[in-house]
Amino acid sequence: MTTRRDFLRKAGVAGAAVGTGALAAPYVKAQSPIRWRLQTYAGPALAEHVIKPAVDSFNKIAEGQMEIELYFADQLVPTGELFRAMQQGTIDAVQSDDDSMASPTDVRVFGGYFPFALRYSLDVPVLFNQYGLGEIWDQQYADVGVKWISAGAWDPCHFATKEPIRSLADLNGKRVFTFPTAGRFLSRFGVVPVTLPWEDIEVAVQTGELDGIAWSGITEDYTVGWADVTDYFLTNNISGAWIGHFFANMDRWNELPDNLKELLRVTFDSSHYYRQWWYWGGEAELRVRGEKMELTSIPDEEWAKVEEEAKAFWDEIAGDNATRQKVVQIIKDYNDVMRKAGRPYRYA
Structure with missing residues (x-):
């Protein structure tokens, strides 16, 4: 039979063993992170x-x-x-x-x-x-x-430019810093996509190497300093x-x-x-209260040509690649649901 003394002695050994294991498991701050x-x-x-x-x-x-x-x-x-x-x-x-x-x-x-x-x-x-x-x-x-x-x-994609953009014709020949795929699409409307290191963009606009930027919304234009070297902000965007x-x-x-x-x-x-x-x-906030850039717009009926061209661009991107086809179909299905849902999901 187990005596009270044996029980306490064995329990003490077991407790010490459990305690040692418990202390060894957690991370200790002294270890290198x-x-x-x-x-x-x-x-x-x-x-x-x-x-x-x-x-x-x-x-x-x-x-x-x-x-x-x-x-x-x-x-x-x-x-x-x-x-x-x-x-x-x-x-x-x-x-x-x-x-x-x-x-x-x-x-x-x-x-x-x-x-x-x-x-x-x-x-x-x-x-x-x-x-x-x-x-x-x-x-x-x-x-x-x-x-x-x-x-x-992140933010939507708008044009910030040195000269005003008020029609699709105004885009023709503009040298613009933008993303590769966005540039590929915008080239359909005469935009000349330019690739430069991010930190060189502000100077490139000042020297005339760039006519504008299609890399962000107005929040980033103000935050990173591009609003200081561009004069106009186009309210139409190519992506939300x-x-x-x-x-x-x-x-x-x-x-x-x-x-x-x-x-x-x-x-x-x-x-x-x-x-x-x-x-x-x-x-x-910056569209309403910002003082560095003048807002311009391309009329909705003219901008609708750009939106319609995007659908053809989607199919071109999908091509015969199964993965891209699947992604494009998801985007189409999603936008179809949003349009049918109506306000506030889609207004048109």
Whole structure:
């Protein structure tokens, strides 16, 4: 029979063993933190809004278990080399659109501003979370050794120019800094797309190398300084929101414990949410109260030609590629639902 003394002695040994195991399991602050280098497409002024709050929040909550070092546009590698650098492990994570970072996937053309696919910023999370684009992107990037983490919306795409744009004819011959796929579409109307490093854009407008910019909405024009070198803002846009993503090197992602993976997802989602209200409010506020650029518009009946041309462009992009065909069909189905739903989803 077990005596009281034996019971206490054995219980004490067992308790000590459990205590030792419990103390060994959690992360201890004295350990070296996991360090990631994340490069964004954005320059310093814009990054203050589109990424830095999320990184600061992550680092604070991680409490030394992991730390993200943030780098701005072209700081470690040129934006066009972001994908390859992440895939090879030169950098650990990226915030960008597919198009700008030269993604080798079938979905590259849909990143950034895909012409007239979106009317509002909320269209982006709905398409990715309810209409299946998230699953497509996840598989596309897994196939090339990269972890797609999440997608979110940025601002709409408008022209900021030195000369006023009041008709489609005014676009002809204009040298414009824009995204690759958007430029391919706009060239149908005489626009000459120009590719330059992000930090060179302001000077290029001042020297006359560029006639304008179709890279953002009015909030970014003011934030990054482009409103100081352009005189006019065209209220017609070719997309209601930019589609951008967070990505990570697959090996580095797989090395993370589950709690840090979840923390990355949550803080990156907070970044998506921040942009929803920051851009939505900023676009309206600066159109009404901004004093740096004069607003111009192309008449609706003339702009309808551009919107109609986008449908032909979608089919051209889809081509005979099964993945792109699937994405284009989802975009068509989604917009059909939005039109049938009527106000406030679609007005026309």
